[in-house]
Amino acid sequence: MKLIFLGPPGAGKGTQAAGVSAHLRVPHISTGDMFRSAIKNATPVGLEAKRYLDAGELVPDSVVIDMVRERLAMDDAKDGYLLDGFPRTVDQAVALDGFSEPDAVIDIDVPDEKLIGRLTGRRVCTKCSGTFHVSKLADEHTCPICGGEVRQREDDRPETIETRLHAYHEQTEPLIGYYSGKDKLRRVNGDSRPEDVFKNIIASLE
Numbered sequence: 321m322k323l324i325f326l327g328p329p330g331a332g333k334g335t336q337a338a339g340v341s342a343h344l345r346v347p348h349i350s351t352g353d354m355f356r357s358a359i360k361n362a363t364p365v366g367l368e369a370k371r372y373l374d375a376g377e378l379v380p381d382s383v384v385i386d387m388v389r390e391r392l393a394m395d396d397a398k399d400g401y402l403l404d405g406f407p408r409t410v411d412q413a414v415a416l417d418g419f420s421e422p423d424a425v426i427d428i429d430v431p432d433e434k435l436i437g438r439l440t441g442r443r444v445c446t447k448c449s450g451t452f453h454v455s456k457l458a459d460e461h462t463c464p465i466c467g468g469e470v471r472q473r474e475d476d477r478p479e480t481i482e483t484r485l486h487a488y489h490e491q492t493e494p495l496i497g498y499y500s501g502k503d504k505l506r507r508v509n510g511d512s513r514p515e516d517v518f519k520n521i522i523a524s525l526e
């Protein structure tokens with residue numbers, strides 16, 4: 321199955337995508353993770369993308385589209401995939417339709433006022449990439465899973481969060497209309513317990 325996860329930053333796309341991709345046995349492809357890894361490894365894409373991620377703005381379509389086209393051409397994505405964070409503009413969605421049309425699009429819906437608390441409190445383990453809310457950590461610097469160092473993502477600082485939410489409403493939200501027009505959209509309430517969101521996603525696919 322070729323699946324897309326839509327939703328604002330902080331909706332829980334990454335967490336849900338990890339569970340759902342394992343359940344469906346398809347690769348979880350996160351463009352945000354691909355950019356963060358490219359930046360860490362100082363690749364040409366990383367060097368180009370860094371200033372956009374730091375500012376909370378979208379990386380130009382041409383860069384993202386080429387990166388995703390190459391990734392979906394790999395063997396493990398032949399029979400299906402779960403795209404998390406792509407497409408984020410209508411131009412990206414149109415380009416994707418040209419090389420790999422999705423079967424279904426899940427929109428994880430969470431109101432803005434909840435997103436800000438989730439994003440400012442989000443902490444990520446630098447070792448295992450586990451994601452936690454700071455209020456749930458006994459020690460806010462230590463990963464409860466692997467003991468690695470836990471940090472706040474650079475783009476989860478309040479000044480950048482505002483830019484990211486603005487980019488979502490302006491550039492990504494129109495995709496809801498794009499995919500509902502193609503009868504591919506399934507909306508799931510993301511404002512509940514993660515295990516319930518997971519169940520509702522699976523139910524929406526059946």
Ligand code: AMP
Nearest residue numbers: 351352372373377378379384405406408
């Ligand atoms: P995420 O981890 O999905 O929140 O993505 C982090 C950042 O990566 C975003 O704020 C953008 O700067 C960049 N990014 C990820 N996916 C895309 C995309 N499809 N189009 C443009 N920029 C993206």
